[in-house]
Amino acid sequence: GQQVMQIPQYQHVQEGEDFTTYCNSSTTLSNIQWYKQRPGGHPVFLIQLVKSGEVKKQKRLTFQFGEAKKNSSLHITATQTTDVGTYFCSVNYGQNFVFGPGTRLSVLP
Amino acid sequence: DAGVTQSPTHLIKTRGQQVTLRCSPISGHKSVSWYQQVLGQGPQFIFQYYEKEERGRGNFPDRFSARQFPNYSSELNVNALLLGDSALYLCASSLAGGGFVEKLFFGSGTQLSVL
Numbered sequence: 299g300q301q302v303m304q305i306p307q308y309q310h311v312q313e314g315e316d317f318t319t320y321c322n323s324s325t326t327l328s329n330i331q332w333y334k335q336r337p338g339g340h341p342v343f344l345i346q347l348v349k350s351g352e353v354k355k356q357k358r359l360t361f362q363f364g365e366a367k368k369n370s371s372l373h374i375t376a377t378q379t380t381d382v383g384t385y386f387c388s389v390n391y392g393q394n395f396v397f398g399p400g401t402r403l404s405v406l407p
Numbered sequence: 408d409a410g411v412t413q414s415p416t417h418l419i420k421t422r423g424q425q426v427t428l429r430c431s432p433i434s435g436h437k438s439v440s441w442y443q444q445v446l447g448q449g450p451q452f453i454f455q456y457y458e459k460e461e462r463g464r465g466n467f468p469d470r471f472s473a474r475q476f477p478n479y480s481s482e483l484n485v486n487a488l489l490l491g492d493s494a495l496y497l498c499a500s501s502l503a504g505g506g507f508v509e510k511l512f513f514g515s516g517t518q519l520s521v522l
Contacts (some may be wrong), residue, residue: 301480322460325499331509331510331511333511334458339515340497340513340514340515340516341450341497341511341513343510343511343512346510360472363466371486383510386449386450386512390509392463393455394455394463394465395440395455395463395509395511396443396452397449397450397451397452398449399448399449399450400449
């Protein structure tokens, strides 16, 4: 079936450092979404990207959709302990929703 | 407004048994989708229902079934439970069932343990 890849699998950063996670698909995507799941919690919607080359910002978070609409990135500037969690990208393949394996972020105070 | 509610929160079953999980979507949302999340992995899509009709199905065996009721709530049934069915089962609701630009709202999930 269709898959999306995410790298890295884990990332440990010192508080204040930047963090980036990447999501890649072998096929062109109609849209992509990003979710955050805190430890012991459920996924929470962050953003959706639709247009080629789109860049959206939410405070310290910057989301980008690739020009070919096959990849996306999430960048966090100056991480805080509240950023801890797993970040998932999610795509629609027809009527199916596919989540990437996630990037688990740890932030050391 | 209440968010997506799921019941029960935790469940322990033995191999071969059957289980029913329940989900109530956000008021006004007509679409419900179900996911299985094994610890350390991303959610795996099981089903999507919209207006009581199945709109999408993931790569799960026929032991998994679901339905949506007129009030848009939904049930997920799993028959002949296997140890590998142990996971967090998440329900998500959304406004429409188009599958395109769909913002999903997740419930807190049902943690199923199969012994």
